[in-house]
Amino acid sequence: MQDLAINLVASALAAVAAWLIQRGIRYRRLARMRAFFGLREGAPSLLIAGRHWSSPRVSSVHRNDMGAIVELGAIVKECGGRADLVPAAEAPKELGKVTEFCIGGPESNPRTAAHLAALLPGVRVTTFEEAGEGVPIIVGEARYERLPHEEAHVVLARALPTAHPVFLLIGQTALSNLAAARYLASHHRDLRRRYGDDSPFCLVLKVRQPGAYGPDLVQVVADATPTAFDGTPPPALPSQRRPWWSVGRRP
Template sequence: MQDLAINLVASALAAVAAWLVQRGVSYRRLARMRGFFGLAEGAPSLLIAGRHWSSPRVSSVHRNDMGAIVELGAIVKDCGGRADLVPAAEAPKELGKVTEFCIGGPESNPRTGAHLRALMPGVRVTTYEEGGERVPILVGDERYERQPHEEAHVLLARALPTAHPVFLLIGQTALANLAAARYLAGHHRELQRQYGDSSPFCLVLKVRQPGAYGPDLVELVGDVTEAAFDGTTPPALPKQRRSWRMVGRRP
């Protein structure tokens, strides 16, 4: 009987110890995640989405951008923070007071354009008017072009104007924005190990065969942090003459 009691006590102590260890591991993971995203329990954050290109309503958002918002909102929730969705046209006139997630390029999201000019002068994102359906993204001396129906690129960046970071997801398509949001959600631990909590970064991701696989087949093309943040602005593209007019929906 005494042996049974000792075994029960030992089992209880082992269970408590295992629970404490697991709780400690979970707490450390949460602390690292909060540090990476600049969030805290109950802290507000902004999700600033670009306007749907074909809608006259300033608050209209593409369905794939909404998917990106859901992914980013889940990140904020996991950190115990609060996510406020704000149309780009209604973005607050302030910077660095809260963590910010900015979705879409300058053509649909003026807030992105402001961030690029102020924080990432080495990046130039062209419009459909300038670059056609390939809408090249220029980072330093590198040029990344979309291959319609085959591949699209997206920049995933973290700028640090203050202790509260600005995350930018700048894709050549709305589907690429969604792919970047999923990449951030799935790889933030690796990114935290590589860049810590206080270093900016800018990555180029490629979405392959989006027509067949949607946002699921994504590869890392490269780290262009130095070129993006070094202050060298890529030259403007020459205006193209076109005898045709784009019809139908943009991706």
């Protein structure tokens, strides 16, 4: 009987020890995740989405951008923070007071245009109006073109103007914005190991065969960090005369 009691006590102590170890591991993982995203328990954050190009309403958002918002909102929720969705036209006139996730290119999101000019001077993201369906992303001397239904590119960056980071997801299509959000959600531990909590980064991702696989087939094609943050602004594209049948169309 005494041996049984000892075994029961030992089993209970082992179970408590295992629970405490698992709790400690979860706490460390959560603390690291919070540090990477600049979030804490109950802290607010901003999700600033670009306007749907075909809608006259400033608060209208493309369904794939909504998918990106859901992915990013899940990150914030896991960190115990609060995500506030703000249309680009209503973005606050301040910077760095809270963690910010900015979604979409400069054509749909003026907040993105401001961040590119102020935080990523070495990156130029063209618009459909000036470059057509190729909408190249230019980083230094590198140029990344969109091939409709075959491949699209997206810039995934973290800028650190203050202690609160700004995450930028700037794709050639709304689908590529979603791909970047999913990549960030699934690879943030790898990104933290590489860049830590206090260093900016800028990656160019390629979404392969989006017509067949949607946002699921993604690869890193360039780490453009030095050029994006320290490089000189790429030159503007020469003006192009677009065919009459392409006027008003978007990728």
